[in-house]
Amino acid sequence: MAEAMDTAQRGMGLDYPTARELIHRSAREARAVGGAICAGVATDQLPPGPATTDEIHKAYAEQLLDVQEAGAVPVLMCSRHLAATATSAGTYLDVYGRLLQETSTPVILHWLGPAFDPLLAGYWGGTDPSHAADTVLDLIAAHPGRVGGIKLSLLDEAFEVALRRKLPAGVRLYTGDDFNYPALIRGDDQGHSDALLGVLAAIAPPAAAALRALDSGALTAYTQILDPTVRLARHLFAAPTWFYKTGIAFLAWLSGHQDHFTMVAGAQSGRSPLHLAALARLADEAGLLPDVPLASARLRAWAITVGVAQ
Template sequence: MSRTLHLPDGPLTLSGTGSEWAAPGERFTGRVAYAAAHVVADPAAENVPGAPPVLDWDATLAFRRHLWAHGFGVAEAMDTAQRGMGLDYPAARELIRRSAREAAMAGGTVVAGVATDQLPPGPATLDEIRKAYGEQLADVQEAGAGPVLMCSRHLAAAARDARDYLDIYGQLLDDSGRPVILHWLGPAFDPLLAGYWGAGDQGRAADTVAELIAAHPGKVDGIKLSLLDEDFEIALRRRLPAGVRLYTGDDFNYPVLIRGDDHGHSEALLGVFAAIAPPASAALRALDTGDLAEYDRILAPTVTLSRHLFETPTWYYKTGIVFLAWLAGHQDHFTMVGGVQSGRSPRHLATLLRLADAAGLLPDADLAAHRARAWLTTAGVVQP
C-alpha cells in the first residue's frame, strides 16, 4: 500500500518513524507527569450535538492503559475528555469510577476533575455551587482518585469578588481527605472563565491563589496552570510554598517549563501528552538521566505540532487529539461525543497529519495512510 497522500498543501509520504518508541512501564523519576486523556465515543450511538454522550468503554480504557504503559499518570474527566463540551456529569462520574478501578489493576495513577457541571446551565447561587462542588469531590474521593478542583463556569458568573472564591475553595480544601490539585484554566480554553479568582488582572488573581494556598497548609498538592503564558507561570511557580507543585498546562511552552532553571521546574498535567505520549515518555526519561540535548531534540517537533493543535479557537484542540488517536490506531473511528469531530477544518487536520508524521506519532504508517486516504477522500481532497 502506498504511503503517499495528497494533502491540500501538497504531497506527503509517511515516514513510519513512529515505530521507534519503546513503552517502558516504570514512572518517571525526575518529574511528575499526567496526561489528560480523551474519551472514545460509541460510533453506533447518537453522539450528536445536544445528545447524552455514549462511550466506547473498552477503547476509552485501553487508551488509559496506553498512557500508563508509557509512565504517565492519567488526568481523568478534564477538559480534554470534553468536560463541559459534550461529556455530561453522569458520564464523567462513570468514567472516573471505571478509570480508577482500571488504574488499581494496572498499577497506574489517576487524578480526576471536580466541577459543578451537574448544575443546569445558567445562574446558580453560591450555596448551590458549593454543594455541587462538594458532591463531586465526594464522588472522586469515593472512586479512589486524586481530586483536581476544576474552574467552574457557574462560580465565574456568580462570584462577586475574590472573597467568594476563597470561601468556596477554602471549604472544599477543608472537606478533602487528601491534598488536591487546583486548576486555573484561562479564557483561551474557555471564554466563560474570564476573570476567574475574582480579578481580570492575572497578578491580582495570583494573589488570591497564593492567599488560598497559604491559608490551607498541607491541603494543596499543586496547581495546574493553563494560561499559555510562560513568564507568568515561572513567576507564580516561584511564589509557591515549599512542597506545592506547579503543574504546567501550557501546551505552547511545556519543554522549557518542565526542563526548568536554577530556581526550579514545573511538573506536567497536559492535554498534549495524550497525543504525544511515546516521544514525550522518551524525552522525560532522557531528562531523568540528565541528557538535556536528547530531551530537547525529541520534544522540538512536538511543540510545532502542539502549537498548531491548540491554535485559536483553542477549545477545539480535542478534535485534533481524537484525530491523532484514530490515525495512530488507538480507536477505530473519528467520531466524537457531541459531534465535535466537525470542530476543525480539513485543512487544519491535514496539516496536523503532516506534523504528526514529522514528530513520530504514527506507529503504523500503512494503517495511518489507509485511514488518512479514506478521510481525505470524504473531505473532497482527491487521492492518487
C-alpha cells in the first residue's frame, strides 16, 4: 500500500506538513497490525516554480529522511520543480544519483505521465518515452541494490511490458496503469507487474478476491472477478485524469468510509454531477457499495443539492 502520493491530493492542495503527518500516522497504524506501507517523497515543500538542483536535492533528501524515519518504503515521486529546471537527462541522473547514494534503504522510483500531471511532460529528459526509459535504466544500473522497483503510470500497456522485461533482476515494475491492470498484473511467461494502483482505493474488495485467486493459480477466477471492474476504472480515470481523486472520494463517501464529500482545495468540484452520477451507477453494477440503503440516501441528498434528476 502507498500513502501520501497523488491519490491523497499530493500536488493538489495537500501541503507537505500534512502529508508528513499522514505518513507517520499511517506507518504507525501499519506496524500495529504487523504490516508496512510505502510513502511518497517529493519536493512540494518548495514554493511553486523553478528551483536550483541543489534546492531540489535538499527538498527530496528532507522528505526521504522523514519517510525512512517513519519506517515506510520511500517512493521517489516525480518533481514538478525538477521537470521545470532540468535541461537534459543528465540533470535527472545527477539529482537522483545523489539521492540514491544517500539512501539507507532501497527506494521505488516513480514515473507519472502527463495524463496524470501535464507539468511532468518530458520527465527523465525527453518527450520520447523510449529515450526517457534509457535514462531510467541507466540510473538503475549505476546504483545496484539501491532501487527496489519503479512505479509506471503512463497508461501504455505495451510500453510497460517492454520496460518490465529490461529491468535488472530483483527490480520490480509496479503498475500504475488504471486502464490495463488485469493483464499487467496477471503477467506472462516473462514476468508480471505488481499492483500499486490508485484504482485499488475504489475496487478493494474485488481486487483482494482476484489477487487471492491469482496467488492460488486460479487464473479464470482472477479474470472473471477483476475484468468487470475495468469499465468503472476507465470512467473514473477519464480525462482530465488527475481528477480521478474526486471520484474515489465520492465512492468512499457513498460506501460509508467517510462522513462527508469534501476535499482539500475544493477538489470535490473537479468532476461534473453527471460524471459522478454515472460513476455511482457503475459502482452499484459492480457490487462495490457495501451498504446500499446508505449509498442511496446519500446519493439522493447529493442529487438534490447539485440538481441531478433522480
